[in-house]
Amino acid sequence: xxxxxxxxxxxxxxxxxxxxxxxxxxxxxxxxxxxxxxxxxxxxxxxxxxxxxxxxxxxxxxxxxxxxxxxxxxxxxxxxxxxxxxxxxxxxxxxxxxxxxxxxxxxxxxxxxxxxxxxxxxxxxxxxxxxxxxxxxxxxxxxxxxxxxxxxxxxxxxxxxxxxxxxxxxxxxxxxxxxxxxxxxxxxxxxxxxxxxxxxxxxxxxxxxxxxxxxxxxxxxxxxxxxxxxxxxxxxxxxxxxxxxxxxxxxxxxxxxxxxxxxxxxxxxxxxxxxxxxxxxxxxxxxxxxxxxxxxxxxxxxxxxxxxxxxxxxxxxxxxxxxxxxxxxxxxxxxxxx
Amino acid sequence: xxxxxxxxxxxxxxxxxxxxxxxxxxxxxxxxxxxxxxxxxxxxxxxxxxxxxxxxxxxxxxxxxxxxxxxxxxxxxxxxxxxxxxxxxxxxxxxxxxxxxxxxxxxxxxxxxxxxxxxxxxxxxxxxxxxxxxxxxxxxxxxxxxxxxxxxxxxxxxxxxxxxxxxxxxxxxxxxxxxxxxxxxxxxxxxxxxxxxxxxxxxxxxxxxxxxxxxxxxxxxxxxxxxxxxxxxxxxxxxxxxxxxxxxxxxxxxxxxxxxxxxxxx
Ligand SMILES: Cc1cc2nc3c(=O)[nH]c(=O)nc-3n(C[C@H](O)[C@H](O)[C@H](O)COP(=O)(O)OP(=O)(O)OC[C@H]3O[C@@H](n4cnc5c(N)ncnc54)[C@H](O)[C@@H]3O)c2cc1C
Ligand SMILES: Nc1ncnc2c1ncn2[C@@H]1O[C@H](COP(=O)(O)O)[C@@H](O)[C@H]1O
Numbered sequence: 293x294x295x296x297x298x299x300x301x302x303x304x305x306x307x308x309x310x311x312x313x314x315x316x317x318x319x320x321x322x323x324x325x326x327x328x329x330x331x332x333x334x335x336x337x338x339x340x341x342x343x344x345x346x347x348x349x350x351x352x353x354x355x356x357x358x359x360x361x362x363x364x365x366x367x368x369x370x371x372x373x374x375x376x377x378x379x380x381x382x383x384x385x386x387x388x389x390x391x392x393x394x395x396x397x398x399x400x401x402x403x404x405x406x407x408x409x410x411x412x413x414x415x416x417x418x419x420x421x422x423x424x425x426x427x428x429x430x431x432x433x434x435x436x437x438x439x440x441x442x443x444x445x446x447x448x449x450x451x452x453x454x455x456x457x458x459x460x461x462x463x464x465x466x467x468x469x470x471x472x473x474x475x476x477x478x479x480x481x482x483x484x485x486x487x488x489x490x491x492x493x494x495x496x497x498x499x500x501x502x503x504x505x506x507x508x509x510x511x512x513x514x515x516x517x518x519x520x521x522x523x524x525x526x527x528x529x530x531x532x533x534x535x536x537x538x539x540x541x542x543x544x545x546x547x548x549x550x551x552x553x554x555x556x557x558x559x560x561x562x563x564x565x566x567x568x569x570x571x572x573x574x575x576x577x578x579x580x581x582x583x584x585x586x587x588x589x590x591x592x593x594x595x596x597x598x599x600x601x602x603x604x605x606x607x608x609x610x611x612x613x614x615x616x617x618x619x620x621x622x623x624x625x626x627x628x629x630x
Numbered sequence: 631x632x633x634x635x636x637x638x639x640x641x642x643x644x645x646x647x648x649x650x651x652x653x654x655x656x657x658x659x660x661x662x663x664x665x666x667x668x669x670x671x672x673x674x675x676x677x678x679x680x681x682x683x684x685x686x687x688x689x690x691x692x693x694x695x696x697x698x699x700x701x702x703x704x705x706x707x708x709x710x711x712x713x714x715x716x717x718x719x720x721x722x723x724x725x726x727x728x729x730x731x732x733x734x735x736x737x738x739x740x741x742x743x744x745x746x747x748x749x750x751x752x753x754x755x756x757x758x759x760x761x762x763x764x765x766x767x768x769x770x771x772x773x774x775x776x777x778x779x780x781x782x783x784x785x786x787x788x789x790x791x792x793x794x795x796x797x798x799x800x801x802x803x804x805x806x807x808x809x810x811x812x813x814x815x816x817x818x819x820x821x822x823x824x825x826x827x828x829x830x831x832x833x834x835x836x837x838x839x840x841x842x843x844x845x846x847x848x849x850x851x852x853x854x855x856x857x858x859x860x861x862x863x864x865x866x867x868x869x870x871x872x873x874x875x876x877x878x879x880x881x882x883x884x885x886x887x888x889x890x891x892x893x894x895x896x
Binding site: 308352354355379382383386387389390391394395396397398399408410414415416417418419420421422423424425426427428477478479480481482483484485486493496497520521522523529532533535539540542545546547553554561562563564565567575577578583586588589590591592593594595596597598601602604605606608609610613614 | 652653654655656665675676677737738739742764765767768769770771772773776777779780781785786787788789804805806807808809810811812813814815816822824825826829830856857858859860861862863864865866868870871873874875876877878879880881882883884885886887889890891893895896
């Protein structure tokens with residue numbers, strides 16, 4: 293039997309990555325049971341849910357949860373424990389592994405039981421794959437986002453069992469761990485909600501700029517195009533390191549990994565660490581003076597040329613086409629919406 | 631490592647890892663076991679560079695307030711990893727420890743064991759704060775720091791984008807899709823830092839001169855294999871269609887807007 297730790301959102305829905313981790317767990321052929329500290333989401337195709345109950349587990353508490361999971365492993369003896377490879381999932385399973393003295397494979401796409409288990413994990417954000425072997429009495433792993441769709445997990449069996457007749461409600465078993473009160477030291481004590489607005493992570497269109505933009509002021513024209521397209525502005529690490537943009541705009545391995553409908557990469561070369569942040573965009577338009585730049589050769593569409601000439605022309609063309617309908621008085625380019 | 635905190639002194643340890651600075655396409659060695667680094671430079675991970683910067687800023691502000699402070703950087707790696715220690719010293723760290731192991735790449739358990747061996751080699755040194763990257767650049771195991779903290783009985787929070795000292799210890803901030811989470815942990819503590827916490831400085835010439843001469847302490851690591859073993863690295867299949875070039879310069883604008891219209895975004 294495999295245990296799968298799932299996060300439950302405040303509204304009772306399963307947290308990010310739940311579908312992937314369940315698909316990879318089912319694909320092992322082992323029975324799957326779920327562990328949660330919160331509400332039990334509907335429609336889980338599993339026969340048992342272990343609900344962890346403790347005052348220290350009412351909000352994210354990596355040490356307390358890691359310790360609680362060690363105790364659960366000792367009580368129910370699963371073959372392994374999986375979680376989604378979110379920041380939280382990775383952190384909690386590392387706490388579990390450290391406390392139990394077990395190895396841990398993070399960011400896996402597929403896991404195959406055996407002696408040893410074999411697995412494939414994502415490296416460098418996905419431009420490299422690692423095949424590895426895991427030798428352990430209990431297998432601990434986190435599952436990378438997109439694993440279910442990557443084809444590495446033989447998901448058909450899993451999706452079939454999930455999509456047929458509605459699954460019967462699972463048995464819910466409570467588990468009350470014994471936790472040292474000192475573990476309260478690493479617990480969320482306060483939250484500041486995110487400001488409203490188009491978020492880079494979920495924007496349908498992202499207009500992104502790199503070294504080629506040349507200055508902080510140079511982003512005005514990107515902001516303008518993003519506003520016209522209902523999108524957000526992104527940037528490369530060069531822009532962040534030069535202080536042109538805030539790190540929250542950075543796309544890539546150490547920034548945000550996004551999957552918009554359209555990614556417009558202006559003056560970005562397409563280094564590996566940037567590429568992994570935008571490679572899941574449905575369409576990529578590269579604007580670059582260098583026809584050989586990796587971003588250009590990998591993009592769906594490209595315009596060769598100076599972004600400082602191309603972008604204003606594109607904005608003007610958009611205004612010209614829509615202007616006859618709803619913008620009889622064109623606003624001077626570069627001043628609009630600023 | 632003893633854990634009594636003296637207010638007039640602040641000791642910070644930063645753990646960094648030497649990693650190849652890979653370009654747009656990653657070449658692999660013939661045996662498929664590693665990245666072919668013959669034509670590559672090396673670097674430390676961006677999260678770790680931010681951790682070094684944060685440590686140096688903490689030391690600077692503590693000194694400005696009249697205290698003494700010391701930043702130690704530690705790496706587990708081959709002798710060449712001294713290059714990354716010296717870079718950190720050129721950014722303002724005070725001293726470096728090279729925990730020597732024969733390979734560029736160790737699995738997570740021996741990495742943590744070797745960091746601990748490095749700490750044990752200076753039993754009289756106590757640290758108020760241990761800084762790690764949330765995850766390392768290429769391997770991205772996201773666990774070495776947590777393993778070390780756990781072995782030392784220290785509180786650890788990863789993914790941190792804000793560190794502030796207050797009366798009771800540290801206030802830590804971490805971003806989530808819903809907003810910011812705040813933690814308050816007592817010292818000594820361990821923290822996994824994320825890029826974005828600061829903008830790392832470029833080392834000044836004086837820093838580079840100092841780093842060239844700075845003595846590094848070398849101690850043996852503990853490279854015995856753990857339970858996770860790399861069998862092979864490979865590149866995933868990429869199936870992208872040929873790029874459609876829409877034109878050059880401003881003249882391409884109508885073709886671009888045709889595409890935007892087709893995609894339904896204008
Ligand atoms: C571990 C690690 C993690 C990293 N994480 C990230 C990350 O999360 N995100 C990230 O972006 N990078 C990341 N990097 C850095 C990455 O390797 C590259 O250095 C960075 O992405 C390059 O940014 P750039 O494309 O803006 O600059 P460059 O590589 O310098 O490219 C600039 C491009 O602009 C073009 N150009 C110049 N002028 C113009 C003009 N006027 N008009 C049009 N085009 C022009 C040039 O032809 C060139 O293609 C990471 C690096 C490491 C080692
Ligand atoms: N070889 C190493 N030497 C020193 N510190 C390391 C090493 N490997 C990992 N670390 C530290 O542990 C963090 C997490 O690494 P990882 O578990 O590989 O993702 C890194 O950001 C470093 O701070």
